[in-house]
Amino acid sequence: MLATEQNKVKVAIVGSTGYGGVELIRFLLGHPLVEIASVISSSSAGEPITVGFPHLSNILVNSLDGVDVAEIKSKADVVFTATPAGVSGKLAPQLLEAGLKVIDLSGDFRLKEGAVYEQWYKREAPAAGLLEQAVYGLCEINGEKVRGVELISNPGCYPTATLLGLIPALQEGWIDPDSIIIDAKSGVSGAGRGTNLTTHYAEINENLKAYKLNKHQHIPEIEQALAAASGKPVTVTFTTHLVPMTRGIMSTMYARLTGTRSEQELIDLYRNYYEGRPFVRIREAGKYPATKEVYGSNYCDIGFAADPRTGRLTIVSVIDNVVKGAAGQAIQNLNLMMGWDETTGLTLSPVYP
Template sequence: MSMKLRAAIIGATGYGGVELIRLLLTHPHVEITSVISSSNAGAPLADGYPHLNQIVLDKLDAIDVELIKQKSDVVFLAAPHGVASGLAPQLIDVGLKVIDVSGDFRLQSGETYERWYKHKPADPAYLAKAIYGLAEVFGEEVKGSTFISNPGCYPTATLLGLVPIVKQGWADTSSIIVDAKSGVSGAGRGLGLTAHFSEMNENFLAYKVNKHQHTPEIEQVLGRVAGEEVVITFTTHLVPMTRGILSTIYVNLKQKHTEDEIIDLYRQYYEGRRFVRIREKGKWPATKEVWGSNYCDIGLSLDERTGRLTIISVIDNIVKGAGGQAVQNLNLMMGWDEATGLAFTPVYP
């Protein structure tokens, strides 16, 4: 029996880190050897997450690069934005594989990152090394790489919905409008009014209108796929549910195409990719139908009156939008089947 890959998780007390723990615990080729938290080092992980009592390592480690090197082969960085930019280069330089789940290495331009994220950008040399891990689109680049920048949750849902039609050249890229909605877990575990029950219960609100930091990430990838600059309108909303993202996307078509042609295009593009499911004509997905899973479900509707395509794309923001896609990228990186450790059905109801 071959030895398992040793994995460390930095930021293990956040939702993304805890989801990585859940997924990696059942991965046949991985062993979690270190769970790390700068703010809770030395404390039992079960103090904050009692459901993990007697399941994972007893104590949280501090951030110590040499210790991480001794105990690990791959490091998942699930720390807040602004932390990974300084830490990932140190881990890479000592020979570790790194999958960054924060936003620090997603944007190729440090100036753009600083403008949208309000943090000092990472070293340009390491920005250039990072492979953008949207598995269904750039999976071939992920294979054999050692440094992955995991996509954001909103970009994952939105890009998987848009890439086929944009890449085919059927979309008028100047017309793209994205109306995206997320469950409250997308804001993380930190305290704030947006996560306060009495503020969010029976409420529905838009936030960061025309200012959301995932905007340039979506535009960067669409521009790469289209071969030209793409600018979109992107509006995010908070919904009083725990998990899930529903991205409703509107795009005008350059020429006439039938709905059947468009559905066929999407099915051909994602053929063989386990985690993207294209709905039958006249059927659209709901967040509950991907809850707790690594699936992205997509429904398509063409309005023949306007020549406008409506795309409905749903994911679980903590799985496909974070931990699940990170594990999928690990599988590709290591040459394993990309569904390894992820081949479970959504939780329903």
């Protein structure tokens, strides 16, 4: 049945002037079952969104709203909260109380233990009941769990690339969970739209920087999901780098194999694991993905190199951090939440070159 304007699901986007919010708008404008009812920014309320983003001159809801729960409730059914950490933890309870469904793109509901959240995010955790209620929306792993729920926590960008690359081999027992090392690199859009010295052009151009060594807030998120997959605690070494490009994450992971495995065996394992999940694409033996090959899309591409000399496995996983790592996966979660085909509105091919 074709959707009409009357039966489309109406959505609001809180944080519409960040990169994640703007990417939500780009994809949702082409979603056949969704109407964008409100675009919200606490810092730019009352301004046309085209002041900051002239490329959105075709958006039907142009004027940015302020954050008013009653007004949001009058317009929308589902709210995407694309806010900095700490904001959603306070706003989401009000939205849920008003009867709205919430898909949160911040890190506020990803960790199940409040004490762990406070240790890594350096702020007060949301209420324990909400942390328990929130479903971690890594779609290819937890897709069935998000159907019909009220609160989805959208995974982080680094964890998405990393977990999709590691979980099948870990669950099968093919890699030693105590041996995992993750070397991850991201384009500067992952740092958000705000300006600072780290992302200043003269600082990042022709440069490669490691940052937040052993302190990145995505470490406990990755370890929590890997522990759930393996059935026991997992500790990883996780190092992040900024590279002088706009979009893209490459997560290169190293782990000790528990037995002798060929690359073809790994390919077969992963293709079987992700069968029916069209946004994960597994490369042929000897072929490794590049960030340009998923640019602007909701795909995660994965390749493998098994080394019989060292007994180690190398996994290369790439995503677009703004799409599969944020807005695209949030829309995939919306589709699953509403019982729609998970690819609805997301079938854009990567932009190349």
